Amino acid sequence: SLIGRLMFELPEEMGLIAVAVRQTQGKGRGGNVWLSPMGCALSTLHVSIPLHSNLGQRIPFIQHLVSLAVVEAVRSIPGYEDIELRVKWPNDIYYSDLMKLGGVLVNSTLIETTFHILIGFGFNVSNSNPTICINDLIAKLNREEGTELKPLSADCLIARTVTVLEKLIEVFQEKGPNGVLPQYYKYWVHSGKQVRLGSEEGPVAWIVGIDDFGYLQVHQEGKGVESVHPDGNSFDMLRNLIVPK
Numbered sequence: 001s002l003i004g005r006l007m008f009e010l011p012e013e014m015g016l017i018a019v020a021v022r023q024t025q026g027k028g029r030g031g032n033v034w035l036s037p038m039g040c041a042l043s044t045l046h047v048s049i050p051l052h053s054n055l056g057q058r059i060p061f062i063q064h065l066v067s068l069a070v071v072e073a074v075r076s077i078p079g080y081e082d083i084e085l086r087v088k089w090p091n092d093i094y095y096s097d098l099m100k101l102g103g104v105l106v107n108s109t110l111i112e113t114t115f116h117i118l119i120g121f122g123f124n125v126s127n128s129n130p131t132i133c134i135n136d137l138i139a140k141l142n143r144e145e146g147t148e149l150k151p152l153s154a155d156c157l158i159a160r161t162v163t164v165l166e167k168l169i170e171v172f173q174e175k176g177p178n179g180v181l182p183q184y185y186k187y188w189v190h191s192g193k194q195v196r197l198g199s200e201e202g203p204v205a206w207i208v209g210i211d212d213f214g215y216l217q218v219h220q221e222g223k224g225v226e227s228v229h230p231d232g233n234s235f236d237m238l239r240n241l242i243v244p245k
Contacts (some may be wrong), residue, residue: 039127
């Protein structure tokens with residue numbers, strides 16, 4: 001991609017973001033294709049993270065910070081705090097725990113002692129299809145609560161997401177995971193949820209949180225807490241399973 005080539009050509013202090021109006025060759029996790037119709041906020045952002053830093057030692061956390069930044073971008077606007085936008089581990093943005101309306105994909109390249117991170121994120125702002133969008137959620141809140149919140153634009157939300165993300169990275173670099181986890185848990189969909197390990201008949205476990213490296217922690221009766229790796233597991237909330245890929 002163009003931005004993938006550009007990121008090594010620019011001076012270090014210069015930020016780089018590409019914003020797509022429409023995308024036809026998007027990539028998702030595990031080779032999935034991501035089609036992005038009009039009304040979807042879509043962009044790719046380049047950030048540099050020193051290897052010897054809190055985040056450089058915990059690169060998997062970046063996708064969680066980006067998901068959180070998207071949710072915060074909306075829910076930190078005065079009046080919009082109750083919009084039911086949430087994060088789903090490891091890299092999705094959800095309406096409550098019901099429906100996906102966005103996602104994050106992170107690629108990192110280590111060059112000497114710096115990670116060059118390309119962050120792709122997209123979320124539905126004003127397109128009701130194929131699932132639901134942020135402006136639908138705003139309209140729903142207006143109907144239910146009698147509020148008169150205005151719809152939001154993709155440009156505004158991309159800008160806010162990047163601003164929030166920069167702040168979250170700063171806090172993480174200073175304080176590590178504990179600096180951001182309370183905020184992450186406030187918006188995540190998994191609190192106290194039960195899952196099965198391995199298969200639909202597998203042992204029952206409860207989701208506890210995420211560990212210092214951003215992996216999911218589950219508690220199994222009599223076994224204590226263990227971490228589950230996102231790449232080796234496909235976490236299917238519809239079937240409520242954690243299964244080896």
